[in-house]
Amino acid sequence: MQALFDVIGPVFLVIGAGYLAASRNIINENGFDALMRFAQSVAIPCMLFSALRVLDLGVIFDPWLLVAFYTGSVTGFAIGLLGARFLFQRPWEDSIAIGFCCLFANSVMIGLALTERAYGTTALGPNYAIVALHSPFCYGVGITAMEIARARGGPAKDVVTKVSKAMFSNALIVAIALGFAFNLLAVTLPVIVTDAVDMLARSALPVALFGMGGILFRYRPEGDLRTIAFICVISLVLHPTITYTLGNIFALETSPLRSAVVTAAMAPGINGYVFANMYGVARRVVATAILAATSASVITAWIWLSVLP
Numbered sequence: 001m002q003a004l005f006d007v008i009g010p011v012f013l014v015i016g017a018g019y020l021a022a023s024r025n026i027i028n029e030n031g032f033d034a035l036m037r038f039a040q041s042v043a044i045p046c047m048l049f050s051a052l053r054v055l056d057l058g059v060i061f062d063p064w065l066l067v068a069f070y071t072g073s074v075t076g077f078a079i080g081l082l083g084a085r086f087l088f089q090r091p092w093e094d095s096i097a098i099g100f101c102c103l104f105a106n107s108v109m110i111g112l113a114l115t116e117r118a119y120g121t122t123a124l125g126p127n128y129a130i131v132a133l134h135s136p137f138c139y140g141v142g143i144t145a146m147e148i149a150r151a152r153g154g155p156a157k158d159v160v161t162k163v164s165k166a167m168f169s170n171a172l173i174v175a176i177a178l179g180f181a182f183n184l185l186a187v188t189l190p191v192i193v194t195d196a197v198d199m200l201a202r203s204a205l206p207v208a209l210f211g212m213g214g215i216l217f218r219y220r221p222e223g224d225l226r227t228i229a230f231i232c233v234i235s236l237v238l239h240p241t242i243t244y245t246l247g248n249i250f251a252l253e254t255s256p257l258r259s260a261v262v263t264a265a266m267a268p269g270i271n272g273y274v275f276a277n278m279y280g281v282a283r284r285v286v287a288t289a290i291l292a293a294t295s296a297s298v299i300t301a302w303i304w305l306s307v308l309p
Helices: 002-023 029-054 063-087 092-103 107-119 121-151 156-167 171-184 191-202 204-217 225-249 254-264 270-279 283-307
Strands: none
Touching (some): 002 107, 029 107, 063 121, 063 254, 092 121, 092 225, 107 254, 107 283, 121 254, 191 204, 204 283, 225 254, 225 283
């Protein structure tokens, strides 16, 4: 138990430090917004580019790892969307945003940090395989569903144009694409460039975790508590359970199984709110669900780490 506390504790203490700084107005909302813009638009893209540029893609991309993880993701999206629509009578646009919240686990800010703390830096290869597809896949599913719902029978070409524009203006997706391209083409960068990119990359997780704490402070607990509980159960229980079950059925090796389940067990990421805010729907319930699930994941992450080999 002490070892697990040592793994989880520092990650959530950094989040808590950001929350405290916001609550005491040591850093104001604009400051935290700037921190998160830096993390999401500069530091995390640098980290993903730096990692994907040098990874042995043939080794880390185990198709069964991806099937195990993304089957849980898609199932969570479908149940979240349909549950919001038919159980809680939300409009279709709200329901898609809620489904996206169930789809988009916090794979980078907390998933990478917890895996590194628990199993070491060398265990992150399978995490990067998941992360490499995470933003393109999740935004692709969410944006496509939302644009279809909003089009209401409009021309299909308009949907394709809007989806493409939204996808390729996302810094995370651009960084992932560049990382793959440089890797596959075996492009060598000058040391001065790689050292600068690595410096920015090393700031990604601590800045993102601290900034996340500050952003979560503004999400007061409010909204439909039944819907929020529904999102938490899907994100923290259903997704990792599906991933763990399929991982064992597919006989995944220990390291990929750990990475897949730990990532699946993460609370919805800030991108859930970014997506809801982008379309101006379900913002309150999504924001509150992120706060509630992130808080609950202190316990659920400990349970999943206890279950894993």
